Each structure stands twice: as structure tokens, then as C-alpha cells.
Amino acid sequence: MKLKEECAVFGCQGADDAAGIAYLGLYALQHRGQESSGIVTSDGSRVYEHRDLGLVSKVYDRETLDRLRGRMCIGHNRYSTTGLTSTANIQPMLVDCKIGKIAVAHNGNLVNAVDLRRAMELDGSIFRSTTDSEVLLHLIARSRAGTLEEMIMEALSKARGAFSLVFLTKDRVIAARDPHGFRPLCLGRLGEAHVVASESCAFDIIGATYQREVAPGELCVLGEGGPRYLRWSEPAAKQNRCIFEFIYFSRPDSRVFGENVDKVRRKLGRRLAVESAVDADIVIAVPDSSNTIALGYAEESKLPFELGLIRNHYVGRTFIQPRQAMRDWDVRIKFNPVRGVLKGKRVVVVDDSIVRGSTMRKLVSIIRQGGAAEIHLRIGSPPITHSCFYGIDTPTRGELIASSHSVEAIREYLGVESLHYLSTEGLLSCVEEPDNYCVACFTGAYPVDPSDGTNKTVFESRTGCGDGFENE
Numbered sequence: 001m002k003l004k005e006e007c008a009v010f011g012c013q014g015a016d017d018a019a020g021i022a023y024l025g026l027y028a029l030q031h032r033g034q035e036s037s038g039i040v041t042s043d044g045s046r047v048y049e050h051r052d053l054g055l056v057s058k059v060y061d062r063e064t065l066d067r068l069r070g071r072m073c074i075g076h077n078r079y080s081t082t083g084l085t086s087t088a089n090i091q092p093m094l095v096d097c098k099i100g101k102i103a104v105a106h107n108g109n110l111v112n113a114v115d116l117r118r119a120m121e122l123d124g125s126i127f128r129s130t131t132d133s134e135v136l137l138h139l140i141a142r143s144r145a146g147t148l149e150e151m152i153m154e155a156l157s158k159a160r161g162a163f164s165l166v167f168l169t170k171d172r173v174i175a176a177r178d179p180h181g182f183r184p185l186c187l188g189r190l191g192e193a194h195v196v197a198s199e200s201c202a203f204d205i206i207g208a209t210y211q212r213e214v215a216p217g218e219l220c221v222l223g224e225g226g227p228r229y230l231r232w233s234e235p236a237a238k239q240n241r242c243i244f245e246f247i248y249f250s251r252p253d254s255r256v257f258g259e260n261v262d263k264v265r266r267k268l269g270r271r272l273a274v275e276s277a278v279d280a281d282i283v284i285a286v287p288d289s290s291n292t293i294a295l296g297y298a299e300e301s302k303l304p305f306e307l308g309l310i311r312n313h314y315v316g317r318t319f320i321q322p323r324q325a326m327r328d329w330d331v332r333i334k335f336n337p338v339r340g341v342l343k344g345k346r347v348v349v350v351d352d353s354i355v356r357g358s359t360m361r362k363l364v365s366i367i368r369q370g371g372a373a374e375i376h377l378r379i380g381s382p383p384i385t386h387s388c389f390y391g392i393d394t395p396t397r398g399e400l401i402a403s404s405h406s407v408e409a410i411r412e413y414l415g416v417e418s419l420h421y422l423s424t425e426g427l428l429s430c431v432e433e434p435d436n437y438c439v440a441c442f443t444g445a446y447p448v449d450p451s452d453g454t455n456k457t458v459f460e461s462r463t464g465c466g467d468g469f470e471n472e
């Protein structure tokens, strides 16, 4: 079973050319998932679908979008992980059940999906994908509740973990969020139409206005009679919004968890500069994800921000290794040093995070070859010591360099003059409601037990999920 799902979801109700709107929205959300994309629409009586592997620009053309008729739709971009790629896993997932057709698009990760699925399989259920989203659809289909909304609510109450969801039936779009608020999901208006998206940058591209977040534990029913906002669960006493959305995942031009990502990311850089001042000449970012953090660092430290690394934006995910490839070719093909900027300089290099450490090690040697006299590495997050079970694609603990190495050992491994990570307190001081964030990847304090009943080791090893499950 896929345990890690970083994704984008989108929904639209009440607009002409809903599919075209979803296409633009998914285009703006491409950074949240590049493996596959899908849109399911409804014209009120029939449901249409299209999904494929690849980037949004490749998956759809005008003809496809024209075939996706109707004034309501949901869409999804799925993140590329190193695991098995199967077309059966492409979302939105669409099934037929006693209430007719229902489709779902999911961002997050259910920590009890393995247990739920196993129980249903023992009871005779058949699954065709290895995603936890299908588990949700089964729960809905098996519910004996009276209305669609009640069926969804009953299903959601059995799920544990992180889920920001959009559902589509023939006559409505429904958005829902888990009680912890792990992953973002926001509502917007486009004239008379309602839109819902993982990040608000999807609203800008279609000219929609941001309204608010879908509240944790809320169900937003968007149909012809106007929107209905229901509660399927009390929100958790303490929210567990993913702080990594601000560090790396969301786009700086988005509003996420009610705050501007750009603003928070700049604060990370400023705070990092306060915590780790160093005598240096210039500040550079590892583009693009660290640009805003590096700007904050430069502002605070009064050092000039320079473009010392240029990123090639046209590197596809499936580029072929040339026969004469040099060492570190995978990083070199993406980043090239600007010698005129780096030569002889004491350089502060700002990056958002270190996961395995392999990218940074190669980058350090590239920056060194670019002529830097000293490299002072500053990281806009604390050391990542624990895997995420709520939807961010972190590898197993053993692969996380900071789970087994001290900061000094990492500095030595990377070969830099100095290395500083942002403190957890410093990180939390940059958001408005610090108590309402999940920082488990830095502390190991998991707010929702990821052990999934008897399968504790499953989530550590990501193998042995049981027959029929995809092992990564």
C-alpha cells in the first residue's frame, strides 16, 4: 500500500467549463504532484473521467477537456515517489455503488488504512488499487446511513490520520478535512461558482477569490441549492497542521493554514540568521525552494543576496543518464554554479531542509568548484530525525541522515566550514499559532499513533504490508 501521498486536490461546482477550470487549477498545483493527474466531471446526469501518468500539460489537451462535460468536477495531481507506478492508483478514483457513481481525490495518508482494508478483505471486499483512498470509498459504499452526507461522515469517522478530500457525485461536490487539519484545503468563489483547492495559488490562476479554509472536521457540500457546511467531527483540541508546508511544500504565493507562505518562509530565514550569524560575504539559495528563506536570511544579516546557483527548470523526471555522465550528474544537470558570483567569496548557502544529505553533499562540491572560499550551510528547518506518516514523502528513518548523525558529523560528511539548522522553537516562533502544528518529523512526537494496530513495523520498514499491497 502506498504509505506516502503528497498530492494536490481541486474541486469546482457551478461553473461552465468546470474541467477547463480544474485544468488551470491543477496546473498551478503541479509542484504538489508530478506523477499523474486526473479530472472527473459531472453534467448532472452523467459522469466523465480522464486520467493519465505525467504532467498536467501532457495529460490533457483541448479535445480531452471538451469531452469532460458539466458544471462540476474534482481533480488530482499525484506526487512521484520511487515506488511502483500503477495506472490503477491514478486519482480521482471513481466507483459505482448503491448511491450511484462517486469519485474521490485525496491528499494525506490514513494511518489505519492497512487494518481497515484487511478487515474488509476478510469480509469479502475486492480492491483494485493500492491506495488508501479506495479504502475510504469502500467504507462509504458499505455504510447503511440514510443520506450520502451521512454515509461519508460515517466513513470518515472510521478513518485515522491525515486527509483533505474532495468527492464528486452526479449532483454535488463535497470537501472534507480531518479533525487535526494536517493538510491544507481552502475554499474560494468564482462568481456564482464554488472552488476548493489544496493551495490558494490555484484560485489566482482562475480569477477566483480566497474565502477561507475548510475547517478541520468540516464537510462542505457544494450543490445546486447553495453550499451547506456540516460538522462530521469536533476539531481536535490541538490542531496538527503540517509545518513542512511552510518549509518546503507549498508555493510562496499561496495562503496556507490562513497565513501567507512567503511571509512565514521569510521569517524562517530571518530567525535562522539570528540563530546562526556568521562572518561571510554573500548569501545564496538552493533554488527554487529555498529562495524566500535565503532572502529572509540576507535581510536580517545585512549580507547581499546573490544568485550563485542557476537551476535548469527543464529537467524532466525521467531524463536519461548519458553514457559519458560525470560524477554527481543528477545534481549537476539541475544546478550550475555562477563562478563570477562565488569566486573567492565566503558564502552562506541556505537550503530548506536536509533529508538524506546526498543532494547537499554533491551541491557543496559543485559550489566549491565554482570558486567559493568558504561554505557556511544554513538550513531553514531542524534536523529531520523521523519519517512522516501524514502525507509528506520522507524516507524511512534509517535513510534520514539526522536520525543517526550529529550536526557535527553531518557537517563533516557534507564538507562545509559550518552548518546550522533552525531550532524547533525558532521554527514555531515563525507561525501565528505555534501550538497547532505537527513537528513530528523533527521530534518523533507523533500526534496520531502511526502504528496501525498490529502493523507497527510496517510503517517503519514500508514492507510487508500484507498480500496484495504495494511495497515500496
Ligand code: AMP
Pocket (backbone or CB within 6 Å): 248, 286, 289, 351, 352, 353, 354, 355, 356, 357, 358, 359, 360, 392, 393, 394
Ligand atoms: P536530500 O537531503 O538529498 O535527501 O535532499 C534534500 C532536498 O530535497 C532539500 O533540499 C529539499 O529542498 C528537498 N526536499 C525536502 N523534502 C522533500 C520532499 N518531501 N519531497 C521532495 N523533496 C524534498
